[in-house]
Amino acid sequence: MKQLLRNELETELRHLMGVWFPRSVDREHGGFLCDFDHRWRPSGPQSKMLEYQARQTIAAARGARHFPDLTHLPEIAAHGFRYLKERMWDRRYGGWYRMLDRGGEPLEQMNKHGHGSAYAISACVACYDLTRDPDCLDLAKSAFTWLQEHARDNQQGGYFVFYRQDGAPILSRDEGPGLRKIRDPIGTPIGFKDANTTSDLLKCFCDLYRVWPEAALRKQLEEMLSIVRDRLVVAPGVMHMYTHPDWTLLPDLARYGQILRSANHLVGASDVLAGAEDSLTKRVAKSMVDTMLRIAWDRAGGFYCAGSSFGPANVEDFTIFVRQKVWWIQADGMKALLTMARLQPAGAAEYIIHFVRLWEYVKKCLIDAKYGGWFVAGLDTNPNARKQPKANSWKDSSHEVEALLDSLLMLDSF
DSSP states (O other): OHHHHHHHHHHHHHHHHHHHTTTTBOTTTSSBOOOBOTTSOBOSOOOEEHHHHHHHHHHHHHHHHHOTTOTTHHHHHHHHHHHIIIIIBOTTTOSBOSEEOTTSOBOGGGOEEHHHHHHHHHHHHHHHHHHOOHHHHHHHHHHHHHIIIIIBOTTTSSBOOEEOTTSOBOOSGGGSTTOOSSBOTTSOBTTOEEHHHHHHHHHHHHHHHHHOOOHHHHHHHHHHHHIIIIIIEETTTEEOOEEOTTOOEEOOOEEHHHHHHHHHHHHHHHHHHOOTTHHHHHHHHHHHHHHHHHHTBOTTSSBOOEEBBTBSEEETTEEEOBOOOBHHHHHHHHHHHHHHHHHOGGGHHHHHHHHHHHHHHHHHHTBOTTTOSBOSBOTTTOGGGGGSOSBBTTBOSHHHHHHHHHHHHHHTTO
């Protein structure tokens, strides 16, 4: 059973490498193309969002390490790194632009964001893991220093999330040129902090600390772990999405995928730090995954998207519950289930059973057997996904590639 499962994951991972690369490489302007229709035909403006560029770079770099026979992947990873360094990094003020047009001109008033910055740091580390090129590590260090100097909240801890070109945090719509909306480009209310950015900064600090165990970085990694675990996550294992700058929590829907993803990040940081907080962190992460199995798991397979902290909520004559099974949530769910199986030997069998059911769901409802790649959401809850774009600025290859890679690594440990 284990070998069959491993073969299937390996086969799909190789298929994904083939469908995304080199197709997504932009040889004309650099970086990666992001707009493809359901048949993988280029379609759209091909804007260069930082998250997408960084995530594609991560996928290519990690894929290259896993598949040495795919000799084109190291060059593609290097291509992605060059774009991050030469086009997306602001040579005047430092930090990464959030969005460029295809030709490389900054958009969105040259604003910057911690969310994309986190993925860009992780991309630099992934390229360093592949090549040992000191330029990759140096850029990651520069990005960390930039965040420390501009984005860090020295009074309340953690980091502000949205910045002007010069690095000044944007804490109200009056502070950002041209801002007319309540929310920033990733959906966080302007002036507030969010679990998405905070959790991903935890992940990138964890990645960077593995290759650069600097004392100042360790301090920030420990702080971010504590913020996510002790402030954002509450019993019985759910997570607040938004907070005031002083970390006062704001009520909002529970994003089930974010909870699964953050559980993975907490365990990763705990493993890297290997400190006294290890058992506490892993106990909290377990509570998060167990709660998601209780309120977000569909017995037919797959994790639902969002709802209340107790699952579907009835308000007057309406039920508030987002039943869509988004592709990246299933990918992060695969990692979370095997992570719990690894950490809980006594209860491993139950987590592995859920993992197998989730993988069967992915094969049945998410993998496009005709054109390749994964649909944006499961066909059981979103039958129109078959004709929806295979890629856009927010749909890259990294979630499924990393889920398969990490699952393979964890299966080998059982």
